[in-house]
Amino acid sequence: MPNSHKLPWWRTNVNYQIYLRSFKDANGDGIGDLQGLLEKIDYLATLGIQALWLTPFYPSPMKDFGYDVADFKMVDPLFGDLSTLEQLVKKAHHNGLKLITDLILNHTSEAHPWFVDSRKDRKNPKRDWYIWADPKADGTPPNNWLSVFGGSAWEWDQPSGQYYLHTFLKEQPDLNWRNPEVKEAMLEVMRFWIDLGVDGFRLGCAHHLLKDPQLQDNPPAKPSHPRKDIGPYDMQQHLHDKGHPDLHPLFRELRHFLDNYRPEFPRLGFGELHGCSWEEWVSYYGQNDDELHMPINFNLMNTPWKATAVREVVERVESILPDWAWPNYALGSHDDPRLVTRVGEAQGRIAAVLLLTLRGTPTIYYGEEIGMTDMEIPHEREQDTWGLRMPGLGRDGARTPMQWSPRGNANFSPADPEKYWLPVNPNHHEVNVASQLIRTESMLTLYRRLLFLRANTKALQVGSYQGLDFAPDDCYFYLRAHRSERFLVALNFADQVRECPLPEQFNQGLILVSTHEREEKNLAGNLVLEKNEGLVVKLQ
Ligand code: BGC
Secondary structure, X not given: OOOHHHOOHHHHOOEEEEOHHHOOOOOOOOOOOHHHHHHOHHHHHHHOXXXXXXXXXXXXXXXXXXXXXXXXXXXXXXXXXXXXXXXXXXXXXXXXXXXXXXXXXXXXXXXXXXXXXXXXOOOOOOHHHEOEEOOOOOOOOOOOOEOOOOOEOEEEEOOOOEEEXXXXXXXXXXXXXXXXXXXXXXXXXXXXXXXXXOOEEEEEOHHHOOOOOOOOOOOEOOXXXXXXXXXXXXXXXXXXXXXXXXHHHHHHHHHHHHHHOOOOOOOEEEEOOOOOOHHHHHHOOOOOOOOOOEEOOOHHHHOOOOHHHHHHHHHHHHHHOOOOOOOEEEOOOOOOOOHHHHHOHHHHHHHHHHHHHOOOEEEEEOOHHHOOOOOOOOHHHOOOHHHHHOOOOOOHHHOOOOOOOOOHHHHOOOOOHHHOOOOOOHHHHOOOHHHHHOOOOOHHHHHHHHHHHHHOOHHHHHOEEEEEOOOOOOEEEEEEEEOOEEEEEEEEOOOOOEEEEOOHHHOEEEEEEEOOOOOOOEEEOEEEEOOOOEEEEEEO
């Protein structure tokens, strides 16, 4: 067991993802902003998390709500200005919170001056900063690559007589990372934010950065079912437009930069990669801790919510990671249906216990701590371009405003956000921070208890993990241990009571957290778990 004093911050912290548009609106325009977030730093600090991952705040035409960046070194006036961001960094640090910003490496907005120049004419010095290609002899796109958001990944540019590549919207042209000037320009962007004080980057779409330079066609998908159905994009094997082997040397360069730009305080590279095999996922940690610090692990989100399946994922992570690599887990994001919508409220509580007691850095999605659910957004009110282009795939439901109180607009904004962005979920009368803060049995109280316990317990932060085979059916038990400290986590995934005689070394302890209101705090001999109950027990 490594000495925890020497561990980097990102191993012991809990991340909290803030979808900025939806967190807190201070200027009354119905859209969340940096000033609003500043006002909520106290809430976040007392919640007990230690790092914020902030979704994009850069100037943007907002075709993909900020993931289409028109200037990487500025703040969109919709969200505030650079000085508010500086204040945010200071206030976050003052409250013991690290700040991870979202950096979209794969593409820019078509409105970015780099692309404006690139599309001017074929001789423009910025032409090669993006991926341009001639049509086939019959005028059709250079190959069969598809956009994640539907249709061909190529857009015809009439004036210059070539196609350009866009893995996402046509308004989001892909950068050409094989051009060293592009790499240097993006490192310059990172230097800018590091100088301003940010502690790390969520490297968006990292999986897509390099493509086959020969632009070979992708083969059709293998008959095995895709894990997550995202429409026609799933009908291909993304052999040539994603996960290219050249990503490894590129990630090594990025890692070298993050470690060495300010060697006294290396910055975090937290990379977004979807739909890879376990072997591919782990490969992005590098050969010797020399690529991404942590490739984000979304696997629990795509796993059936069953004790055996969840255990299998955790133990796959445990067995596949080299000793020096650190696990991480997330149960929600702005791109996926919300946790409680997927598993229900009772199991949402089990999920909280799981996420905050596993070995590995957890990421909480905003509102998860109060059990926010997806809201059904009628098609005519949808904002997300993905949903507008491909009905059923919209992500708005998981992006509705944070529910701060039972009152008007959930105290998210003085304006009605529905007029400018998305409606407040009507369940905010029950599901909100203010009401849950004062209720001992609320989801928020459960999260706060778990976060407090994790922050103060070495065994939960850095201790070893061991799955326990004596758990009854539909239950998942594991041990977290550090030196003499031992914690038993017992999770009942069933909607029925489960009873279990405990082996000797596990049968004495103190129940520190339960998803249920429990009178008996001592564990002695037999363990009876109520339906959907989860426990954290300090063993004697
Ligand atoms: C973000 C998505 C976005 C995609 C394309 C990802 O990093 O998580 O929300 O749609 O980039 O821009």
